[in-house]
Amino acid sequence: MVRGKTQMRRIENATSRQVTFSKRRNGLLKKAFELSVLCDAEVALIIFSPRGKLYEFASSSMHETIERYQKHTKEIQANNPPAEHNMQHLKHEAASMLKKIEQLETSKRKLLGEGLGTCTIEELQQLEQQLERSVTTIRARKMQVYKQQIEHLKEKGRALAAENAMLSEKFGLETQQRGSNEERAVGTSAEISEVSDVETELFIGPPETRNKRPFQK
Structure with a gap:
């Protein structure tokens, strides 16, 4: 069973x-x-x-x-x-982070010129000094970027000048070779003309009589 x-x-x-x-x-x-x-x-x-x-x-x-x-x-x-202790620790950290975020948001609004109604003279002076330091740092960085761009353009200009010189030299050699070829061609044409001046008139008769033939202009 x-x-x-x-x-x-x-x-x-x-x-x-x-x-x-x-x-x-x-x-x-x-x-x-x-x-x-x-x-x-x-x-x-x-x-x-x-x-x-x-x-x-x-x-x-x-x-x-x-x-x-x-x-x-x-x-x-x-x-x-x-786990309960961990949860309490995490809650405390979350609350601390939220408080820091609120403080940063408030500081950001003040730097943008917002929410200054409750600021004291000391706080306004601190904001002004902070902004002046920020402007000085930004200007220094801007000048550095300008210098880097100028150096880059100078290097690019030098590279282009070198390339231009190389092309000019190459073009001069080609021109010189072309002139030499033309001179050789003119010489060859002159030789051909001299050869063409040889008498090619047809004459019937013995060679003796050919030599006695009067010159005809």
């Missing part, structure tokens, strides 16, 4: 509840004993019955095990503060 699954809820019948308690208690004590023997673990088990009767099991000493447990618990609490 297959045993049905026990529902995890309080047994309403008092007799059944007492019988179940006795069986489960003995089984739990047996398992605690087996765990301590098989795994060499320090086990301490405390059970109070519904009527307040105490049942316990300790593999070594119940008192020493409880002291060890309390010491371990204190160490954990010292290293890891309780």
Whole structure:
């Protein structure tokens, strides 16, 4: 016969509840004993019955095990503060941050010339001095940026001048080569003209008579 699954809820019948308690208690004590023997673990088990009767099991000493447990618990609490304490600390930090933000917003409005109605003469003088220091720092930074830009433009101008000189030199060499080529071409044309001055007139007859032919202009 297959045993049905026990529902995890309080047994309403008092007799059944007492019988179940006795069986489960003995089984739990047996398992605690087996765990301590098989795994060499320090086990301490405390059970109070519904009527307040105490049942316990300790593999070594119940008192020493409880002291060890309390010491371990204190160490954990010292290293890891309780969540409630952490929440209080976080709330305090949040409130402090909000207060600082409000102060910064107020200071910012005053620097912009707003909300000055409640300021005293000393506060106004401090604001004026602070603004003067800020303007001095800003002007110094602006001059530094101007100098950096001027140096950059000078470097760019030098680079362009060098590139221009290189291109001019290259263009001069090309012009010189082109002139040399033109001179060679003129010389070649003159030679061709001289060759073309050779008599090419057709004459029929023996060579002797050709030499005796009178010159004709």
